[in-house]
Amino acid sequence: MTPVLCSASALIFGAAAATAYSPEASAATTGYVALGDSYSSGVGAGSYDSTSGACKRSTKAYPALWAAAHSPSPFTFAACSGARTGDVLDDQLGALNSSTGLVSITVGGNDAGFADVMQTCVLQSESACVQRVNEARAYVNNTLPGKLDQVYDAIHGRATAAHVVVLGYPRLYKLSGSCAAGMTEKKRAALNAAADDLNAVTAKRAADHGFAFGDVNTTFAGHELCSGAPWLHSVTLPVENSFHPTAVGQSKGNLPVFETARGR
Secondary structure (H helix, E strand, C coil): CCHHHHHHHCCECCCCCCCCCCHHHHCCCEEEEEEECHHHHCCCCCCECHHHHHHCCECCCHHHHHHHHHCCCCEEECCCCCCCHHHHHHHHCCCCCCCEEEEEEECCCCCCCHHHHHHHHHHCCHHHHHHHHHHHHHHHHHCHHHHHHHHHHHHHHHCCCCEEEEECCECCECCCCCCCCCCCHHHHHHHHHHHHHHHHHHHHHHHHCCCEEECCHHHHCCCCECCCCCCECCCCCCHHHCCCECHHHHHHHHHHHHHHHHCC
């Protein structure tokens, strides 16, 4: 699976669900653990930590930017390109404990097979694209909620005092936008609809676990593909950057939403 296309197509709508954040409760906790997939690791933003290998953790990703500004101690950057919910459970939770004060995560798009969705929509017909998108939407609505519950339960079980922020994904396309070529408007609309489903499901599961949800469509609006001023990569080289936020998308799109959902 191409990790980039996968998380990228997980673009979303979002219903913001916030929880009460108590500074008093967090006073005895410290440390920040950043979990999730390529939208958190920073694929597409460049400036990757050479020690992160295929996980492609960028110093320009929103977790690293926030940590550089606030100096949490310790800071564990565990997010990894291509991660699914099972990867988070198996490989990313080791740093969580009762002293963890803050956790962030984006996850779910790779579980739904969005890399394959994007490949289908880019390379095949309109009808093939819509059919594959509808299959992914069925997975998001019927199977993904249970997968997210497992991850969120595990986070809460390990980091009982942490304030957890679940970030959504931006919609990929501005409809009736400035793109004169490429995917048809019907393909773009189908992908945005799938993103809306993914965000809605994620926001509901986050709220039901008492986590804050950050809707990044509030900041990416007007900066989707075909907007004329995109903060997302279109099909590009290296291919893994395709459909991921640029460095500007991380700093002006993801970071402000994370800061607001965290309560600054």
